[in-house]
Amino acid sequence: MPRPLPVASTAVEPAQILREVFGYSAFRGAQAEIVEHLIDGHDALVLMPTGAGKSLCYQVPAIARHRAGQGVAVVVSPLIALMHDQVGALDEVGVHAAFLNSTLAADEARRVELELTSGRLVLLYAAPERITTPRFLAQLDALHASGRLSLFAIDEAHCVSQWGHDFREDYLALDVLHRRYAGVPRIALTATADDLTRADIIERLQLEAARVFISSFDRPNIRYAVVEKDNARAQLLRFIKDEHAGDAGIVYCQSRKKVDETAAWLAGEGIAALPYHAGLDTEMRRRHQERFLREDGIVMVATIAFGMGIDKPDVRFVAHLDLPKNIEGYYQETGRAGRDGLPADAWMAYGLADVVNQRRMIDESPAADEFKRAQRAKLDALLALAETHQCRRVRLTAAYRPPPGTRRKRRARRSPASTAFMRRAGSASARAI
Ligand SMILES: Nc1ncnc2c1ncn2[C@@H]1O[C@H](COP(=O)(O)OP(=O)(O)OP(=O)(O)O)[C@@H](O)[C@H]1O
Ligand SMILES: [Mg+2]
Numbered sequence: 469m470p471r472p473l474p475v476a477s478t479a480v481e482p483a484q485i486l487r488e489v490f491g492y493s494a495f496r497g498a499q500a501e502i503v504e505h506l507i508d509g510h511d512a513l514v515l516m517p518t519g520a521g522k523s524l525c526y527q528v529p530a531i532a533r534h535r536a537g538q539g540v541a542v543v544v545s546p547l548i549a550l551m552h553d554q555v556g557a558l559d560e561v562g563v564h565a566a567f568l569n570s571t572l573a574a575d576e577a578r579r580v581e582l583e584l585t586s587g588r589l590v591l592l593y594a595a596p597e598r599i600t601t602p603r604f605l606a607q608l609d610a611l612h613a614s615g616r617l618s619l620f621a622i623d624e625a626h627c628v629s630q631w632g633h634d635f636r637e638d639y640l641a642l643d644v645l646h647r648r649y650a651g652v653p654r655i656a657l658t659a660t661a662d663d664l665t666r667a668d669i670i671e672r673l674q675l676e677a678a679r680v681f682i683s684s685f686d687r688p689n690i691r692y693a694v695v696e697k698d699n700a701r702a703q704l705l706r707f708i709k710d711e712h713a714g715d716a717g718i719v720y721c722q723s724r725k726k727v728d729e730t731a732a733w734l735a736g737e738g739i740a741a742l743p744y745h746a747g748l749d750t751e752m753r754r755r756h757q758e759r760f761l762r763e764d765g766i767v768m769v770a771t772i773a774f775g776m777g778i779d780k781p782d783v784r785f786v787a788h789l790d791l792p793k794n795i796e797g798y799y800q801e802t803g804r805a806g807r808d809g810l811p812a813d814a815w816m817a818y819g820l821a822d823v824v825n826q827r828r829m830i831d832e833s834p835a836a837d838e839f840k841r842a843q844r845a846k847l848d849a850l851l852a853l854a855e856t857h858q859c860r861r862v863r864l865t866a867a868y869r870p871p872p873g874t875r876r877k878r879r880a881r882r883s884p885a886s887t888a889f890m891r892r893a894g895s896a897s898a899r900a901i
Contacts, residue, residue, distance in 0.1 A: 480535055482507065482528050489531060489561050496521050498681045502655070503528045506619060511654045511678035513625070513669060515661035517685050518803030519779070522657040523554065526621035527591065529655075531563060534590045539616025542608070543593045545623050546636055549757065550777035551593040558591065567593040568604075581607060587616050596627075596638035599645075608649065617652050620645050622673065624776060625656035626796075629668035631842060634776065639672075646674040654678070659803060660796045661685065664842070685799070685865050689806045690814050692860035697819030700789050701730070705737055707787065707815055708767065715784035716760070719769045720801055722790035730789065731769035744770040775801060781808035787815045791822035794846035795853060799864055818854050823847075 482503045486492050495503070498514075499521055505512050506529035516522050530541030545551045551567040558565040566580045566589055583589045585607060598604055611617040622628075628639035645654060656673055658665075661682065670676060695703055704719065719734075721727045724745040734741035740763075742756040760766045761780050768774060772792075786805045792798040798816075806812025830843045853863055 480532055482532055485528050485531050486524070489563060490524065490528075491561070492524075495524075497683050499525055499528075502681050503532075505679060506653050506655055507532050509651075509653050511675055512656070513666075513675050513678045513680045514655060514657045515666065515681065515685075516657070516659060516683040517687060518659045518800060519781075519807035520659075520683055522623070522659075525657065526619065526623075526655050527558070527563070529619060529653075530591050530621075533618035538618040539587055539611055539614075540584060540589045541591045541619045541621060542599070542617070543591055543621040543623060544596050544599055544639075544642060545593050545777075546596065546627050546634070546639070547624075547776055548595070549754075550623070551595075553777065553779065555591075555593055563590050564588060565591040565593065568598050569593075569595050585610065587611075596636065596642055600638070600641040605644070605648065612649050612652065617649060620649070620652060620654040622654065622656040624658060625669050625673065626658040626660035626665050628672045629660075629665045630839065631662075631664040631668055643672060643674050659800055662796055665796065686861065687803060687806065688861070689809055690802060690812050690861065692802070692814045692864065694816045694818050694854050694860070697817045697822070700817040700819075701733060703817050704730075704787055704789060704815075705734070705739075707813075708734075708739060708785075711813065712785050714765045716765055716780065716782055717767045717785040717787065718775065718783060718801075718804060719767060719787045719789060720792070721769065721771065724771060726789070727769050727771055734767060734769065739767055740765055741767040741769050744768050744774040746771065746773040772797065772801065775804050778804060779807070780804075782810070783807065783812065784810075785813040785815060787813075787817075789817055791816070791818055791826055791854070792850065793826070794843075795850050795864065796846075798850060798853070816854070823851060 482500065483495070486495060497516070497520065502512055502514055502525045506526065512525075514522055514525055526541060526543065534540065543554075545554070548569050548571055551569060555565045555567050566583060568577060568580050572580065580592070584592055594604070608617060622642060624634065625639075627634050627636040628642065629635065645652075654673070654675070656669055656675060656678070658669065670678070697703070708717070719730060719741075721730055724747045727743045727745045731741045731743035742759060744753060744756050748756075756768065757774070757778075760768045761778070783805045786802045788798075788801070792801060802814035805814060826847055827844070830840055830847065833840065835843070853860060856863055
């Protein structure tokens, strides 16, 4: 049985931590409730849109519980760049955090492990494959036995779902956390909230008893537009030059080759464009991401390898030159625009060839029939969105159906600006629908 340590200090109000450590005056939306729930030792599943502030939902409880002598919070994160960003940001505000991943040399990893076992660390970020190693589990066992394992946060929890768009096999083994450390509160967080993915997260992470917090997925400052593909490159260039000259943006393409070609072409047209995909070497990817984050007005041309956890507030547009795979992917990708709440555009060029291409990829994939059926249904839902004559933002939000109790609130928040536009090929004028 774990022996809880005596409470080291008097309880600190979460709002005080928010103010003193992070410099923010108030919690947003459900943050305060989630934080309290976790500090009280309960499990939570948090579904919140991109950029809404999921990180604070576990960082504030981690600090509160550490101050109360309850030890370290372990954060599961799927991407090295994400861990680095978060630990860097925590470091800047004076919170003792570290990460364990394959970028660390053996002696650096040992130093982090020492920090971990000493109880000094407030948050430890680690990749799922690291967490489920016998060596790491043995360290967690020791912490747990002395009551110094304060909570588990599973970020980007949709990675556990095969229905999701970022499936990571290593996430499947994370149910060990519940089996081995029952009683340590867990919080799973994602911006993907369709019914299948949500049910999968609950089942696979054994979160049946967790309270589910669903925020409104509406992003009223994003204007969604779909244009019929004619000459997609020229259409993209016109869109950037006419509406977003000098702005930071992301252009998504399906293949690495198309990313390279499009970035080179845009650069030739005088746009500050950089390529990003998994085929580029690590150093170049890091450099391009760094420039996108730090400099003004960079257009990142990328495959979906780029974006998860990118916290750049002033991305003014996200453009798709190819059809995304499904609505969840589209929502996540376009959700990277306008995190500062200012107007932003989600723009997509879409043609019949894209549909034929996607269907062929599904048909020819070696996946099981059941999986292919689900993929086809998801593609159909996306096509319905592209073809709709209703407001796309409203339809997109509806794809993340919240429970009945929260519907009224969402409807009331819809702004009159929720208009989508369909631009006909060759026509500069936009038709409001
Ligand atoms: N209560 C708050 N007050 C002010 N700013 C906040 C608050 N909560 C979060 N933020 C800021 O909002 C930004 C986005 O937060 P965060 O990275 O946690 O989003 P997220 O929900 O995890 O998004 P994603 O799904 O893309 O990972 C951050 O810069 C964060 O500092
Ligand atoms: Mg996040």
